[in-house]
Every structure is written in structure tokens, then in C-alpha cells.
Amino acid sequence: MRRLQRELPVLFALSLALGLVAFPYAWTLLTSLKTEAAINRALALDFTPTLLNWRAVLFESNIPLQMRNSLLVGLLTVSLALLVGAPAAYAFSRFGVGGSGLRFAILAAQMLPPATLIVPLFLIMYSLQLLDSLWAVVAAHLTFILPLATWFLIGFFDDVPRDLEEQAMVDGCTPWQAFYKVVLPGIRPGLAATGLFGFVLSWNDLFYALLLTGKNSATLPVGVAGFWTFRGIEMGRMSAAIILAVVPMVFASFFVQKYLVRGIGGGAIKG
Amino acid sequence: MLRSLFAFKYRLLFPLLLVIALILGYPLAYSFWVSLHDYRLTAIAQARWVGLEQYFTILAQNASFWNALRNTVIFVGVAVGLELGLGLWLALLLHRKTTLFRNFFRSALLVPMFVTPIAVGLMFRFLLNSQLGVVPAVLRAFGIEVDWFSARNALLTLALIDVWQWTPFMVLLLLAGLESLPEEPFEAAKVDGASSLQTFWHLTLPMLRPTIMAAVIIRMLDAFKVYEYVYAITRGGPGESTETIQYHIYRVGFLYFRLGEASAMSYVLIAVILVLVIMLFYALRRESLAQR
Numbered sequence: 148m149r150r151l152q153r154e155l156p157v158l159f160a161l162s163l164a165l166g167l168v169a170f171p172y173a174w175t176l177l178t179s180l181k182t183e184a185a186i187n188r189a190l191a192l193d194f195t196p197t198l199l200n201w202r203a204v205l206f207e208s209n210i211p212l213q214m215r216n217s218l219l220v221g222l223l224t225v226s227l228a229l230l231v232g233a234p235a236a237y238a239f240s241r242f243g244v245g246g247s248g249l250r251f252a253i254l255a256a257q258m259l260p261p262a263t264l265i266v267p268l269f270l271i272m273y274s275l276q277l278l279d280s281l282w283a284v285v286a287a288h289l290t291f292i293l294p295l296a297t298w299f300l301i302g303f304f305d306d307v308p309r310d311l312e313e314q315a316m317v318d319g320c321t322p323w324q325a326f327y328k329v330v331l332p333g334i335r336p337g338l339a340a341t342g343l344f345g346f347v348l349s350w351n352d353l354f355y356a357l358l359l360t361g362k363n364s365a366t367l368p369v370g371v372a373g374f375w376t377f378r379g380i381e382m383g384r385m386s387a388a389i390i391l392a393v394v395p396m397v398f399a400s401f402f403v404q405k406y407l408v409r410g411i412g413g414g415a416i417k418g
Numbered sequence: 419m420l421r422s423l424f425a426f427k428y429r430l431l432f433p434l435l436l437v438i439a440l441i442l443g444y445p446l447a448y449s450f451w452v453s454l455h456d457y458r459l460t461a462i463a464q465a466r467w468v469g470l471e472q473y474f475t476i477l478a479q480n481a482s483f484w485n486a487l488r489n490t491v492i493f494v495g496v497a498v499g500l501e502l503g504l505g506l507w508l509a510l511l512l513h514r515k516t517t518l519f520r521n522f523f524r525s526a527l528l529v530p531m532f533v534t535p536i537a538v539g540l541m542f543r544f545l546l547n548s549q550l551g552v553v554p555a556v557l558r559a560f561g562i563e564v565d566w567f568s569a570r571n572a573l574l575t576l577a578l579i580d581v582w583q584w585t586p587f588m589v590l591l592l593l594a595g596l597e598s599l600p601e602e603p604f605e606a607a608k609v610d611g612a613s614s615l616q617t618f619w620h621l622t623l624p625m626l627r628p629t630i631m632a633a634v635i636i637r638m639l640d641a642f643k644v645y646e647y648v649y650a651i652t653r654g655g656p657g658e659s660t661e662t663i664q665y666h667i668y669r670v671g672f673l674y675f676r677l678g679e680a681s682a683m684s685y686v687l688i689a690v691i692l693v694l695v696i697m698l699f700y701a702l703r704r705e706s707l708a709q710r
Binding site for chain 2: 150154157160164165167169174178186187189190227232234235237239241242244253256259261262263264266268270271289290293294323326347350351353354358367368371372374382385386389392393397400401403407411
């Protein structure tokens with residue numbers, strides 16, 4: 148009983164925080180079910196729900212195409228980042244290639260503000276005639292997701308005991324076989340978490356996508372941002388589009404959370 | 419065997435170096451070259467060598483640039499400061515073993531940091547809108563009238579939105595830091611009859627310092643890139659009151675087409691960021707030493 152008394156204020160504080168976190172989503176979801184007239188009355192809760200906004204977004208807008216684009220960009224970026232980043236991270240972790248200087252240079256690359264890269268990337272894509280293509284966005288997203296993935300994976304490789312691949316090599320594996328047959332499967336959860344987090348970052352990017360895509364290659368954030376141009380008229384549809392952008396990330400967050408701290412610690416801890 | 423191992427490790431590294439050179443090294447060098455030219459998107463053929471002139475102009479007399487930098491520093495200071503305070507408090511509550519529904523709150527409260535920032539910006543633009551928004555409507559019922567996006571308030575409102583989205587990141591790192599602290603000093607403090615406030619000031623806070631440093635600097639670097647909220651809500655206005663550095667470079671480069679000037683600005687920005695990054699390395703290194 149005394150314990151409960153002591154816990155109630157804590158529970159109250161955390162519930163309040165949760166309320167603040169959940170309210171914007173809940174209100175946006177409600178708004179997506181309102182008609183234009185109901186949206187114009189700010190406090191309206193006595194409205195008849197309608198699926199008109201959802202129908203418009205799902206069947207009459209570019210949002211499904213933009214979701215597909217975002218999905219493709221995310222998958223391509225993450226696959227390339229893991230393909231290139233994993234062997235390098237292994238080299239950093241096991242052989243300390245380039246010392247801690249190179250490691251931290253990789254981390255610093257991830258910290259570069261996109262504003263510093265957008266001008267040259269735009270000009271390069273222009274001269275390669277890759278503007279308004281998904282490849283331009285993939286290249287831009289790789290600039291931060293590849294360093295991040297490498298940094299994350301160094302940490303996950305550090306946690307695999309060395310005996311494993313030494314044993315494999317004694318058994319006749321080449322170093323390369325030991326890497327991809329023994330070590331790589333050993334960090335499967337780390338690979339999945341890194342990939343999923345990279346996907347989240349790619350899915351969420353607006354800055355690069357806004358400047359490098361056009362009508363055909365626009366990603367979901369660009370599409371969502373486009374709704375405001377028509378002011379109040381598109382409010383309900385914009386809310387539906389926001390929900391579509393947000394929900395996959397909410398699910399992804401539950402899978403990534405557990406591994407994120409280890410990933411961020413990356414090559415710094417036990418360096 | 420030794421020599422093949424040598425070759426092996428560089429073969430593992432080579433693809434990364436190649437891709438980094440292509441997508442980061444070359445663009446950065448190219449950007450520097452552009453920054454030495456009067457390079458306009460509308461007249462690329464007439465690009466003209468001007469040397470360091472644009473750097474001098476930016477540093478000496480570009481009021482808009484300094485205004486944007488100042489706005490960004492205010493934004494970062496307010497946002498990260500509040501995130502640290504709030505994050506530390508929430509992390510301490512979630513660290514207590516007796517807290518009810520601890521795991522549920524942990525995963526639910528972390529969600530905002532994973533959510534698309536442009537969507538967050540647009541949600542808040544709507545929620546806080548003075549005609550359509552639910553928050554002003556509720557406040558009005560209590561007789562409180564706040565214009566969230568006036569010239570005076572807009573920058574702070576954007577900082578509060580950042581707090582909403584990124585306090586979870588602080589909670590995540592600080593919780594991990596709290597969990598990695600050894601238990602003996604805390605048990606000893608309990609035996610000695612220290613109050614919980616004393617324990618916090620004299621034990622928790624000093625021991626958590628490296629984690630706090632790292633978390634704050636990572637957040638600062640990230641907050642420096644703020645763009646989505648500005649784009650979603652104010653587009654730099656009213657006036658230039660919410661123009662942040664990332665938004666300013668975007669405007670100069672892609673709305674005014676002055677790519678040379680935008681590139682020069684981005685190099686000035688890199689210099690600012692570099693100072694922060696160096697601080698981060700020292701913080702992280704000290705932490706890794708402390709954990710060994």
C-alpha cells in the first residue's frame with residue numbers, strides 16, 4: 148500500500164508524458180476522419196466519421212506511388228550500405244585498419260550537415276542526368292547511412308568472440324569464408340537493427356529528396372509536405388498521409404530500440 | 419600467411435573507401451571549387467572565378483547569414499537544454515526498479531525520435547494554428563491567448579517541437595548510462611544514510627557526466643541540421659526570425675540560385691561543426707577509457 152502511494156506520482160508523471168507523446172498522433176488520426184466542415188471547428192468531437200480523405204489519399208493521389216518510391220530508396224540504400232559497410236566494419240573491428248583516426252573520420256562523415264553536400268550532389272546529378280531519379284536520392288542517402296551503418300556494425304563485430312573465426316580457420320576456412328560463414332551470421336540481430344535504423348533514416352529524409360526528386364521520383368516526405376500548399380482545403384488528406392508515413396516508423400522503433408544504444412556506441416567503446 | 423592477411427583486410431576496406439570517395443570526397447572537393455566561383459544556377463556558363471571573395475563577404479557583411487547562425491544557436495541551445503533536463507528526469511524515473519509499467523513506458527516514450535520530422539512539423543503546425551488548431555482553442559477557453567508563430571515566439575515554438583521529438587533520444591542514452599553505473603557506491607551511500615537528492619548530486623551526476631557530454635554533443639550536431647520544422651511551418655518567417663542555417667543555405671542556393679555563395683556558406687558551417695565534432699571525440703574517448 149505504501150509502495151503504491153509512492154509510485155502514484157511517478158505513474159502520473161509518466162502517463163502525462165505519454166499523453167503528450169500520443170496526443171498529436173491521436174488528433175491527426177481523428178482529423179483524417181473528419182469532413183472539411185468539421186475540421187474548421189477546432190474543438191469538434193461530435194462529428195460523423197468519414198473515410199473520404201482516406202479514399203482520396205489511397206486511390207486518387209500520388210501517395211501510394213511515393214510510398215513505393217520511399218520503400219525502394221530505403222531498401223536500395225540499406226542493401227548497399229550493409230554490403231559495403233559490413234566488410235569494412237569487420238576490418239576495423241578485427242584488424243584495426245587505419246587506427247582510431249579513420250574510424251572517427253567515418254563517424255565525422257555522418258555528422259556533416261546535408262546543406263554542405265546538396266549543392267555538389269545536385270550539380271553532379273544534373274550533369275549525369277540523374278535528377279528526378281531514385282538513384283540520385285539513394286546516392287544522397289548513402290552519404291549519411293553508409294558511415295552510420297559502418298559505425299554501428301563495428302560495435303556489433305566487437306562483441307563477437309574471436310575464437311569463433313580462429314576455430315573456423317583452424318578447420319580449414321579461408322579468412323573470407325570465416326567472415327561470411329561464421330562471423331556474419333553471428334551478428335544477424337545487429338545487421339537487422341542497423342538495416343532497419345538506416346531504413347528509418349532514409350524514409351524520414353526530406354531535405355535531399357525535396358531537391359533531387361521530381362514528379363515521378365518524389366518520396367513520401369515530399370508528398371506529405373506537398374499537401375500544405377492548398378491550405379485548409381487539404382487538411383484531412385494531409386492527416387491521412389501523415390498517418391501513412393508515421394505508422395511504419397512506430398513499428399520499426401519497437402524492433403530497433405533494443406540495439407540502438409550499442410549501435411551508437413559503435414567503435415568508440417572497447418576501441 | 420601474414421602478407422595474405424594484410425591484403426585481406428585492405429580488400430575488406432576498399433569498397434567503403436571507394437564509395438566514400440565518390441559520394442563524399444568528390445562532392446566536397448567540387449563544392450569547394452564552386453565556392454571560389456560566382457556560380458549561379460541560372461547562368462552556369464558564365465561562372466566566374468572570384469577566389470575567396472565570397473568567404474570574406476559572408477564573414478564580414480552578410481547580415482542574413484549571421485542572423486541564421488544566431489537563430490540556429492538559440493534554437494540548439496534552448497532545444498538541447500530542455501531535452502537534457504527533461505530527458506534526465508524521465509531517465510531517472512524509468513531507471514527506478516519499482517516504477518510500474520516500466521518496460522511499457524520505456525518503449526512507448528521513445529517512439530517520437532523515429533517519426534518522420536516533416537510529418538511532426540506539419541502535425542504541430544495544424545495543432546498550434548490560431549484558427550484551426552486545438553491547442554489555441556483549448557487555451558482560449560481558459561482565457562489564454564498565445565500566438566505560437568509570431569515573430570517573437572516562432573523560434574521558441576520550433577525548439578519546443580524539437581524537444582517533443584528528440585527528448586526520447588536523451589532518455590535512451592541516459593538510461594543506458596544509468597544502467598552501466600556500478601551498484602556498490604549507491605549501496606554504500608544508502609548505508610551511510612544519504613538522501614536521494616544527495617545521492618543524485620554527488621554520485622549519479624558526476625558518474626554520468628561522460629554519457630551526458632556525449633548525448634548533448636550528438637544532439638547538438640543533429641539539431642544544427644534543423645530544416646524540416648522550418649520548411650513545414652514558417653519557411654524562415656515571420657521576417658527572418660526562424661531562418662536557420664540549413665534553411666538559409668537552401669534558400670540562397672535553390673531559391674535564389676546562388677550556388678557559389680551557398681557553397682562558401684556551407685564551408686563556414688563545416689568549420690563550426692568541426693569544433694563540435696572534435697569535442698565529441700574527446701568526450702567519447704574519455705567515456706571509453708572510463709569503461710575499460
